[in-house]
Amino acid sequence: MTTTTTMTTLIFCVLGFQTMLGGFDNLWHHELHARLPQRTSARYELRLHAMREAIYGALYLAFAWVQIQGWWAIAVGVLLLVEMVVTIADFLEEDRSRKLPPFERALHTVLTVSYGLLLGLLGPRLWDAARLPTELAFTYHGFWSWFCTLASVGVTTWSIRNAIAVWKMGRIAETEAAPPAPQVIGASTVLVTGGTGFVGSALVRQMQHEGRRVIVLSRDPLQARASFGSDVWVIERLTDIPAETRIDAIVHLAGANILGGPWTQSRRNKLLQSRLRITRDLLALIARLDRKPEVLVAASAVGYYGTVHGSARIDESAASDPGRFQSDLCVAIEREVQLAERFGTRVVCVRPGVVLGADGGALPPQVLATRLGFGAIIGSGRQPMPWVHLDDLVGLIRHAMSEPVLHGALNAVAPGMVSQATFARTLATVHHRPLWMKMPAGALRLMLGEMSELLLDGQRVAPTKALASGYHFQHPALRGALEAAV
Structure with missing residues (x-):
């Protein structure tokens, strides 16, 4: 093997390593964790990503099939330098707009070193090629x-997808740039935990539009400030709030995602402690505030009812299911939250079903599977599937804040109860796809253990209190809700 061949192979090996590592970084951090294509505040970062990916697309094709010489070699060198400038700008934007986890920072360091090695190997080759006659062979x-x-x-393809996402985000930003309702003297102040999450971000934007003063507790204050702007007070710790601060309502949405992985013992502890820790911090905040909040609305779930009720209709008076993790988790959360009543604060525990929205939650993966023809009836398909559109969940939280008659449990589900099979068929119909697959219950139980109960059992929950207290659902029927969500 000649020295030139060895060097070429080495360059391709480094390029391949850079490719695989960069693809993993994009998929794991940008898509799955940071969910950049769903965040309007990330449009500048996505614009940089689209530019860098377009450059790589051209470079890969050139390296694959073309012997580059003369001015073409200089053009490739310029593209490599432009990519370096775009990457530096991307690093600065990431530091401005979001808090990177340690693993992502470490991965970026490795990618930077790898890119430096690639430039070191390519530089002399491009210099020699630039002095040859200009031609493409x-x-x-x-x-x-x-x-x-x-x-x-x-x-x-990724570059085009990101460019389309940036264009759509620009349209959304123009809509959101419309002047919000003016801040009114004496307007209520709302503290939201988990304000940058799927439900929390929608709620905060609604509060902003109504002219309320909003305080957001966030583990990533950079992302929160980039998302909501300067009129939202973003804090990392509840201890940052002075005792004299007026807080009229608290909405507690923070907690680890229950669908994040199998319910191992360590994950069960994480799910429980992530909720109880912040709840106890909220109780400590209420205790030291000079003026106590009027209401605390906390997120629980229909999992409170477990699987013991079968197909019976369930209202808010139904009992829990001791010994079931999903039920025990909700019971522990609600019991802790209700301690706020000793301060004279009204407490409402909102119990949502599956939340339908385009930008997060359980619906986007199901939509993708359905569009690809992999939508499925799970188990028998007869199990009830309580659901609620994101607009109605936000509406019910606001209703719970403003309606003094509400306290204790509040089922946040649409009145149009359906089975899982009906849900899957309706989703397939909305997207004009066939539904032919079935997922055996045994396979799911084997893969997911007790967590499979979320998919295989279900609860026939009714929004009894919501309807009795005068709430009018924006999306009471499933088909209309799915069409609105997608």
Whole structure:
């Protein structure tokens, strides 16, 4: 093997390493964890990503099939330098707009070192090629030509997707830029925990539109400030709130995602402690405030009822199911939250079903599976599937804040109860796809253990208190809710 061939192979190996690591970073951090395409505040970062991916798309194709010489070699060198400038701008934007986890920072460091090595290897080759006559000649590198072609198609597709997301976000930003309702003297102040989450962000924006003063507790204050602007007071610790601060209502939504993984013992502890810790901090805050909040609305879930009720209709007076983790978790949360009543604060525990919305929650993965033809009836399909549209969940939280008659449990589910099979068929119909797959209950129980109960059992929950207290659902029927959500 000649020295030139060895060097070419080394360059492709470094490029392949950079490709695989960069693809993992995009999928794991940008898509799954930070959910950048769903965050309007991330549009500048996504714009940089789209530019960088477009550059890589062109470079991969050139490296795969073209012997670059003369001015073409200089053009490739310029693209590599532009990519470096875009990456630096991306690092600065990430530091401005969100709090990166340690693993993502470490991965970026490795990618930077790898890119520096790639430039060090390519630089002398491009310099020599730049002094040759300008021409484009076909070349073939075997496996690496096809690897780079595949990488070019993938990264170019990602670039186009990000560019479309940026365009859509710009349209949304123009809509949101409309002047909000003016702040009114004496307007209520609302503290929201979990304010940058799927439900929390929708609630905070609604509060802003109504002219309320909003305080957001967030583990990522950079993301919260970028999302909501300067008129929202973002805090990292509840101890940052002075005792003389007026807080009229608290909405407690924070807690680890219950669908984040199998319910191992360590995960059960995490799910419980992530909720109880913040709840206890809220109780400590209420205790030291000079003026106590009028109401505390906390998120629980229909999992409170467990599986003991079968197909019976369930209202807010129904009992829990001791020994079931989903029920015990909700009982522990509600018991802790209700301690706020000793301070004279009215407490409402909102119990939502599956929340339907385009930008998060359980619906987007189901929509993707359905569009790809992998929608499925789970188990028998006869199990009830309580659901609520995001607009109505936000509406019910606001209703619980403003309606003094409400206290204790509040079922946040739509009145149009359906079975899982009906849900799957309706979703397939909305997206004009067939529904032919069935997921055996045994396979799910084997894979997910007790967590499979969320999919296989269900609860026939009714919004009894919501309807009795005068709440009018915006999306009472499933088909209309799904069409609105997608």
